[in-house]
Amino acid sequence: MIVNELPLQDSSQPSTTQPWWKRSVAWMKNHKAKTLVIVAALILGVEIGTIPFFSVARLKSENPSETALMRQRIREAEGEGKKMNIVHTWISISRIPQHVINAVVVAEDGTFFSHGGIDWFEVQESVEKNISEGRAARGASTITQQVAKNLYLSTSKDPIRKLKEVIITLLLEQQLSKNRILEVYLNVIEWGRGIFGVESAARAYFGKSASSLSLEEATRLAAVIPSPLRHRPDANSRYVLRRKNIVLRRMLARNFTEQITTQENASNSILEPHRRVDTAAIAPENTIPEDSTDTEGEEYNGL
Numbered sequence: 001m002i003v004n005e006l007p008l009q010d011s012s013q014p015s016t017t018q019p020w021w022k023r024s025v026a027w028m029k030n031h032k033a034k035t036l037v038i039v040a041a042l043i044l045g046v047e048i049g050t051i052p053f054f055s056v057a058r059l060k061s062e063n064p065s066e067t068a069l070m071r072q073r074i075r076e077a078e079g080e081g082k083k084m085n086i087v088h089t090w091i092s093i094s095r096i097p098q099h100v101i102n103a104v105v106v107a108e109d110g111t112f113f114s115h116g117g118i119d120w121f122e123v124q125e126s127v128e129k130n131i132s133e134g135r136a137a138r139g140a141s142t143i144t145q146q147v148a149k150n151l152y153l154s155t156s157k158d159p160i161r162k163l164k165e166v167i168i169t170l171l172l173e174q175q176l177s178k179n180r181i182l183e184v185y186l187n188v189i190e191w192g193r194g195i196f197g198v199e200s201a202a203r204a205y206f207g208k209s210a211s212s213l214s215l216e217e218a219t220r221l222a223a224v225i226p227s228p229l230r231h232r233p234d235a236n237s238r239y240v241l242r243r244k245n246i247v248l249r250r251m252l253a254r255n256f257t258e259q260i261t262t263q264e265n266a267s268n269s270i271l272e273p274h275r276r277v278d279t280a281a282i283a284p285e286n287t288i289p290e291d292s293t294d295t296e297g298e299e300y301n302g303l
Helices: 020-030 032-049 053-058 068-079 098-108 120-133 143-152 159-175 178-188 198-206 215-223 238-253
Strands: none
Touching: 053 159, 068 143, 098 143, 098 178, 098 215, 098 238, 143 159, 143 178, 178 198, 198 215, 215 238
């Protein structure tokens, strides 16, 4: 008698008679590395698909009325059972005094006019310091990165968010002039609970428009940008006084003769030669009273 033996089925291959989802599960179990790559690619594709390409382009002529960070703060307040009132008033950069602009630039991004959105030297310095101290001791976000984060992202520090931040940062640098990026930055960053933008901050802390801010007030506002929810610019805490002095010394050390070249006007300048500052008004650090807030961590407005 002749017996026809049926070929043995490879147990590593899913049966074609099984439902598609069972075959898919079996394939993933047998190809774990490929599955991880595919899943990662899908997640990355979805995230890239949410990048606001058209919104960035519209920033050339439209002023944003709200930001992702504003919405995040509202959700956080609701989670605590509180109400968050957002105070946000736009002011044209042409009405903001030069010393206010200078103070913010030297405080947050001294190479703003020369880098392409990412300051790679600062990134390296930040990574080395954070590794050596075992904590996030130093940030490296440029002004453009802070605009990307505040407008479109969140304060999350996960790698996907940081990757999106880099992509949006490069888009901003490609689509907007440095002048416009700086104008958006000054109008959207956080300066206290519910306080966004330099005009709102000037009115909240000094009772005046940003157009009337003095050098002292400008340096105080610049001093608290890294940690706006812990420190008030009108307070005389050690943190504020120390940071204010740092900003003043940087302004004195720099020659503010840089000009921004934009597509609209090659001679459009933002920085001007600094005015002489009375160095006697800059207190030595050992004369500044210490308080408990000086050693607190920082939120980093744009890290």
